[in-house]
Amino acid sequence: MTRHFNTGGVCLPSVHYMLPPERRLPEVRGLVDQMAYFILHAPRQVGKTTALTAMARSLTEEGRYAAVLVSMEVGAPHGDDIGAAEDAILEAWRTSIEVALPPELHPPPWPEASPGFRIHSALHAWAKASPRPLVLFLDEIDALRDQTLLAVLRQLRDGHRLRPTGFPWSLALVGLRDVRDYKVASGGSELLHTASPFNIKVRSLTMRxxxxxxxAELYDQHSVETGQRFEPAAVALVFALSRGQPWLVNALAYVATTELRPDRAETITGSDVGRARDLIVERQETHLDSLAERLRDPRVRAVIEPMILGDQLASASPDDLRFVLDLGLVVQSSDGAIEIANPIYREIVMRSLTTYVRASLPRLAPSWLGESGAIDWTRLREVFVAFWLQNGEALLGSSPYNEAAAHLVLMAFLHRIVNGGGRVDRELAIGSKRLDLCVEYRGDRLGVEVKTWRDSDKRADPADAGVDQLDEYLASIGTKRAWLVRFDQRSGQPELPERLKLEEVTTARGNAVTKILL
Known part of the structure; x- marks a missing residue:
């Protein structure tokens, strides 16, 4: 059977192309040998379960440990009914253990115990009966909430002192977040803020x-097995679009090889990767849809909205930022800068935030297209100004992010313009005081810089400084034409028709800029 790229569930070496899973978790084996209890937290769909399943298999096959990955997720529906949650968890564990371990390493029947002590009793009985030290990876630990989560953590902490013969030799809690960020209060609204009641952890690891x-190594496996090559430019584009996010890397290749180029004699090109990107963004499959759903979470909004505006993270708490980092939606560079994790996530963010705005847009006749089918940028500017005068401010209420509403309506308008024939790419940066857009249609490009003038600004019109800032951006996207759109959101200003101004200016590098002051 020919293997394929995996976009759902645990990778299986006989079925899926995959890299050595332990490579991205080099510390785990040493921690196991040290009898450590530790944390592994990383965003969804990066390969945690796959890597630890493979690690457990290797540890068991080497003959020193009885190692297995088991899930806590089945306890989640039972809420604060601790006993019911424990029963569901232990039943699921037994099924996983019977599949993963040979019969001589299976646990004895779980002993009878009171609610709140059943996990402890089960692990104690198994550790005593096992001919080898136990190594457990408890996956989806943060699916549990409140009193059930606390009960499990306290049982693990209490059993820790019984190692190695009376409790697992080594144990890892595996989930989306670090232990101090587990939700424990009624309604899941407050955080633990400390490793207690799991202060026995030695390390908190994440996964790159x-x-x-x-x-390239992953894609080479496909080339070796099928003869179908990926052009170097295609591999480079995949990495540029995904920044190496494993689900995206696999999804782009899956679409390219099964839908766009099923003939194995055909080479996968950069153009194919671009088309694959468009398809997975348009479909917004489960992984991407789950990220999009998070955008309405107040903690996510506190980070993402300032990024759209180019503002500082003034209203975002450290917990907000840590939550969005843990989701994998943003990343923090070595110098502390925050950005959307990759261009595909950025596309998902902006498409999701403009969904209702785009649905509310009036029908626009394509009067901006010239006889050749190319965009007449001067005519498009006239269409945009007329659109904004008639509809712009009325559409602001359809945006889920109030502060960034004008930016989102502008982006929805531009998406409607290029629909099917081009793209709108964005640069989001904390503290830049602007949003940069690149509108591309049939190979022709327009740079757009968006600024906001608010009461809180202690400076002159930000549009004045924006013109010279455009030079570097226009050079990076390869065009000499731009709009500078400035929204005046100060209180006490005249009505929109009175304050509207259009100005044509030339930058220091000779770029032509139209200032649209709204």
Whole structure:
């Protein structure tokens, strides 16, 4: 059977192309040997379960440990009914253990115990009966909430002192977040803020994405088995679009090889990768849809809205930022800068936030297209100004992010313009005081810089400084034409028709800029 790229569930070496899973978790084996209890937290769909399943298999096959990954997720529907949650968890564990371990390493029947002590009793009985030290990876630990989560953590902490013969030798809590960020209050609204009641942990680990050479290595497996090549430019584009996020790396290749180029004699090109990107963004499959759903979470909004505006994270708490980092939606560079994790996530963010705005847009006749089918940028400017005068401010209420509403309506308008024939790419940056857009249609490009003038601004019109800031951006996207759109949101200003101004200016590098002051 020919293997394929995996976009759902645990990778299986006989079924899926995959990299050595332990490579991205080099510390785990040493921690196990040290009898450590530790945390592994990383965003969804990066390969935690796959890597630890493989690690457990290797540890068991080497003959020193009885190692297995088991899930806590089945306890989640039972809420604060601790006994019911424990029963469901232990039943699921037994099924996983019977599949993963040979019969001589299976646990005895779980002993009878009171609610709140059943996990402890089960692990104690198994550790005593096992001919080898136990190593457990408890996956989806943060699916549990409130009193059930606390009960499980306290049982693990209490059993820790019974190692190695009376409790697992080594144990890892595996989930989306670090232990101090587990939700424990009624309604899941407050955080633990401390490792207690799991203050026995030795380390908190996370899991990196693929490097560009690893993307090439993964794709080479497909080339060796099928003869179908990926052009170097295609591999480079995959890495640029995904920044190595494993689900995206696999999804782009899956679409390219099964839908766009099923003929194995055909080479996968950069153009194919671009088309694959468009398809997975348009479909917004489960992984991407789950990220999009998070955008309405107040903690996510506190981070993402300032990024759209180019503002500082003034209203975002450290917990807000840590939550969005843990989701994998944003990343923090070594110098502390925050940005959307990759261009595909950025596309998902902006598409999701403009969904209702785009649905509310009036029908627009394509009067901006010239006889050749190319965009007449002067005519498009006239269409945009007329659109904003008639509809712009009325559409602001359809945006889920009030502060960034004008920016989102503008982006929805531009998306409607290029629909089917081009793209709108964005640069989001904390503290830049602007949003940069690149509108591309049939190979022709327009740079757009968006600024906001608010009461809180202690400076002159930000549009004045924006003109010279455009030069570097226009050079990076390869055009000499731009709009500078400035929204005046100060209180006490005249009505929109009175304050509207259009100005044509030339930058220091000779770029033509139209200032649209609204």
């Amino acid at each position: 994405s693929f490097t560009e050479p690893e993307v």
